[in-house]
Amino acid sequence: MTEANIRSSAVSESFIDHFPQGWLSLDDRDGYQGYIIEKDHLLEFARRLRDEHGYDYLSSITGVDYFPEDRMEVVYHVYKSTGGSGIEFKVVTGRDNPEVTSLVSLYDGANFQEREIWDLLGIWFEDHPDPRRILTWEGFAGHPLRKDWTEPYFEEDFKPFDSRWPEGRPERSEATNPFGDNVQFKDPFDPETWVYEGDDQVYEALRNEYSTKDEDLDVEQFIVNMGPQHPSTHGVFRMVVLLDGETIVGLKPVFGYLHRNHEKIGERNTFLQNMPFTDRLDYITSLSNNLGYALAVEKLTEVHPPERAEYIRVIMAELTRIINHLVAIGFLLNDLGAFFTPNLYGLEERELILDIFEAVTGSRMMCNYLRFGGVAHDVSSDHLKQINALVSERLPRKLEDFDKYLTGNEILRSRCEGVGVLTPEDALRLSVTGPLLRASGVPYDIRRADPYSIYDRFEFDVAWNVHGDTYDRFLVRLEEIRQSIRIIKQALRDIPDGPIQTGKVQHQARVPAGESYGRIESPKGELGYYIVSNKKPNPLRYHVRAPSLINLSALEIMCRNQKIADAVVILGSIDITLGEVDR
Amino acid sequence: MIGKGILQGLGVTFRHFMDTYLEDIRAGKKRYRTADGIAARRSADTRGIFTIQYPEEKMPVPELFRYVPILLYEEDENGEKEYRCTACGICSKVCPPQCIWIVRTVNPETGRPLPNPEEFYVDIDICMNCGFCEEFCPFDAIKMDHDYELSNYNRFENHIIDLEGLGRPISYYAGIKPGIFAEEEAARAQKKAEKAAKAEKKDK
Numbered sequence: 001m002t003e004a005n006i007r008s009s010a011v012s013e014s015f016i017d018h019f020p021q022g023w024l025s026l027d028d029r030d031g032y033q034g035y036i037i038e039k040d041h042l043l044e045f046a047r048r049l050r051d052e053h054g055y056d057y058l059s060s061i062t063g064v065d066y067f068p069e070d071r072m073e074v075v076y077h078v079y080k081s082t083g084g085s086g087i088e089f090k091v092v093t094g095r096d097n098p099e100v101t102s103l104v105s106l107y108d109g110a111n112f113q114e115r116e117i118w119d120l121l122g123i124w125f126e127d128h129p130d131p132r133r134i135l136t137w138e139g140f141a142g143h144p145l146r147k148d149w150t151e152p153y154f155e156e157d158f159k160p161f162d163s164r165w166p167e168g169r170p171e172r173s174e175a176t177n178p179f180g181d182n183v184q185f186k187d188p189f190d191p192e193t194w195v196y197e198g199d200d201q202v203y204e205a206l207r208n209e210y211s212t213k214d215e216d217l218d219v220e221q222f223i224v225n226m227g228p229q230h231p232s233t234h235g236v237f238r239m240v241v242l243l244d245g246e247t248i249v250g251l252k253p254v255f256g257y258l259h260r261n262h263e264k265i266g267e268r269n270t271f272l273q274n275m276p277f278t279d280r281l282d283y284i285t286s287l288s289n290n291l292g293y294a295l296a297v298e299k300l301t302e303v304h305p306p307e308r309a310e311y312i313r314v315i316m317a318e319l320t321r322i323i324n325h326l327v328a329i330g331f332l333l334n335d336l337g338a339f340f341t342p343n344l345y346g347l348e349e350r351e352l353i354l355d356i357f358e359a360v361t362g363s364r365m366m367c368n369y370l371r372f373g374g375v376a377h378d379v380s381s382d383h384l385k386q387i388n389a390l391v392s393e394r395l396p397r398k399l400e401d402f403d404k405y406l407t408g409n410e411i412l413r414s415r416c417e418g419v420g421v422l423t424p425e426d427a428l429r430l431s432v433t434g435p436l437l438r439a440s441g442v443p444y445d446i447r448r449a450d451p452y453s454i455y456d457r458f459e460f461d462v463a464w465n466v467h468g469d470t471y472d473r474f475l476v477r478l479e480e481i482r483q484s485i486r487i488i489k490q491a492l493r494d495i496p497d498g499p500i501q502t503g504k505v506q507h508q509a510r511v512p513a514g515e516s517y518g519r520i521e522s523p524k525g526e527l528g529y530y531i532v533s534n535k536k537p538n539p540l541r542y543h544v545r546a547p548s549l550i551n552l553s554a555l556e557i558m559c560r561n562q563k564i565a566d567a568v569v570i571l572g573s574i575d576i577t578l579g580e581v582d583r
Numbered sequence: 584m585i586g587k588g589i590l591q592g593l594g595v596t597f598r599h600f601m602d603t604y605l606e607d608i609r610a611g612k613k614r615y616r617t618a619d620g621i622a623a624r625r626s627a628d629t630r631g632i633f634t635i636q637y638p639e640e641k642m643p644v645p646e647l648f649r650y651v652p653i654l655l656y657e658e659d660e661n662g663e664k665e666y667r668c669t670a671c672g673i674c675s676k677v678c679p680p681q682c683i684w685i686v687r688t689v690n691p692e693t694g695r696p697l698p699n700p701e702e703f704y705v706d707i708d709i710c711m712n713c714g715f716c717e718e719f720c721p722f723d724a725i726k727m728d729h730d731y732e733l734s735n736y737n738r739f740e741n742h743i744i745d746l747e748g749l750g751r752p753i754s755y756y757a758g759i760k761p762g763i764f765a766e767e768e769a770a771r772a773q774k775k776a777e778k779a780a781k782a783e784k785k786d787k
Contacts, residue, residue: 159679159681160675160676160677160678160681161681163684164672164675164676164678164681164683164684164685165670165672165675165676165683165684165685165687166670166672166685166686166687166696167686167687168675168683168684168685168686168702168704169684169686169702169704170684170704170706170743172706269679272677272715273677273678273679273715274679275679275713276679276711276713276715277679280711341596345599348633351633352625352627352629355625358644358645358647358648359645359647360647361647362645362647362648362649362714362727363648363649363712363714366711366712366713368713368714368715376718377647386627389626389627389628390627393627393628394627394628401595404591404592404594404595405591405592405595405596406592407588408587408588408591408592409588409589409591409592410585410586410587410588410589411589412588413588505718505719507673507676507677507715507719
């Protein structure tokens, strides 16, 4: 055991004493942290952890398949909403018909994540209120993240593929692996005679949960599908709403139309090859995605980037935040019916920032800029001047314009104020993060609560507000842009000269065995990467805790008893990117 | 006062609208279709609408800009192409979507591999423009091109590019990325000098 391991276990031994004997034990595998909980006591343990120890915010749940061992794990990360580091615990089960107690009764935020684990790994959650598949469709056979499952165009388990060199003649995968021969269907399933009935499940779930019958009055509630075309320019997303007149009684979001099994691709890739794929999660904020992933891997390799690289990372991540919030505000206004004028004001500023990204990283959106232990290219002093000109003159001026233009606008206020209210209790229970959580009166910002990189050096305020409505979310985002500008100014002032990379970047990163959870405050919320390495060039498990996906669990509660026209606005105020939701 | 916010907002829009015309009048014909005009519209103090009128105008791309890979070759007096690529395969190994295929040349007599590619393919449908091949190539042989107008009518015929199609003379590369090219050439010359010095030492 390493020294750090021994130290943490000394602390944790006493933690174990808080619980009855036999409930939990230390996870003492090399490179692993946290505790292993006895399956039968999971619910009670989690309840005590939340109620007695204050871990009220469930950050992430994911599963790991240790094939060929007969072992699967469900991994939980919980934190305190008051800040500080968290606790990780695991439940172990076999691979045949694995079953774990659901934690939805304690944390509603577990709902989507447990459905995702059932969908992708095939671990069943007992007492889950809505145990349907979430990302793949109803006729899907198997659970794609299991290690023995192969995809239609399967070539090899790990990249690089042998067919590329030294005898590499290109063949289209469609030609060698024709569609139809390699697709498995659920038994009994025949694509020729099949009648689609998947939606019945959604409708049934919706009716079961919300439908109310009025004894005296014969009222019919009806179901309306909003989507799956772009209901409000956010991507392919569908809301199934149960309506009573124009009032929303219940709502189920349906997504997965853009699902490409990012995590499976990630497990086929080498660690470095994954970097450009993270760009494509939330394609508005590629540099933040890079940062989260780099931090998670750097935790394992224990590489620390040089000072200059840290500053560059912060500057880039904050520019990304500015971009994201400009886009989020712009599209929120689009959803409100202010078609494209405010949006284009936001996009104008974004364009100027993207010019800088293009010059520094080589690409406007798919930046692929961070490397483990540094960044790919240095930022020249000209570019720093350009950034400085933006943040010290143009952006503040433009924000003032935004303020004048929007904040006082009567139409915006009447459409946003009091719409889609989310109480702080609900927000925490639903594991909501980012501007959505902070607008609900919980000033939880990972940059402050559990600082990463060099954020502890900067002076900034955590933007938050108390009403929890759409208008507050808009204000919080505006304020966050101002705070980002503040951080960038400080970073530009302090950025030292020096190297931008520790050592030479290896294309085969050597990553020691173990697990790590790297989380950052991405513009949309908490972006977490859970990585398990078994010393091979490819990660054994690569999981993305997507803020967009988990923030969507609040959509239902925010839309209830609102008018249907407001559902679009509320969705806009969550600020989702389907590339990240569907993964 | 109700309506104040709306009026203020309209004011912002109106100013933005007028700014465009004022800029046009102030800058005159220079504003459009000139390099200066494009640069001015991309600077931080640009006002009004600053759309680049593609395809009549094009944004100049920065040196680091990357699109799809090309292979560099040197031309000797007879016009014979000598590719820098040694078929080491690093690019095809590091490529995240695995879009590079290489056939290594083999000496037919000895059966030993020779340091140049017999065939080289890039499938630009799969390429994700990440630039890893360029970054990790130890011979400065594979580079990312600046040409982004690659659309054509038949993806089955035209989107897998072979050695011939990928090849570009060094002068082309020096033209699109002059700064980076100069740096790389300096590094190459230094490496060569070091190698020569080492060899000399060994000879002695």
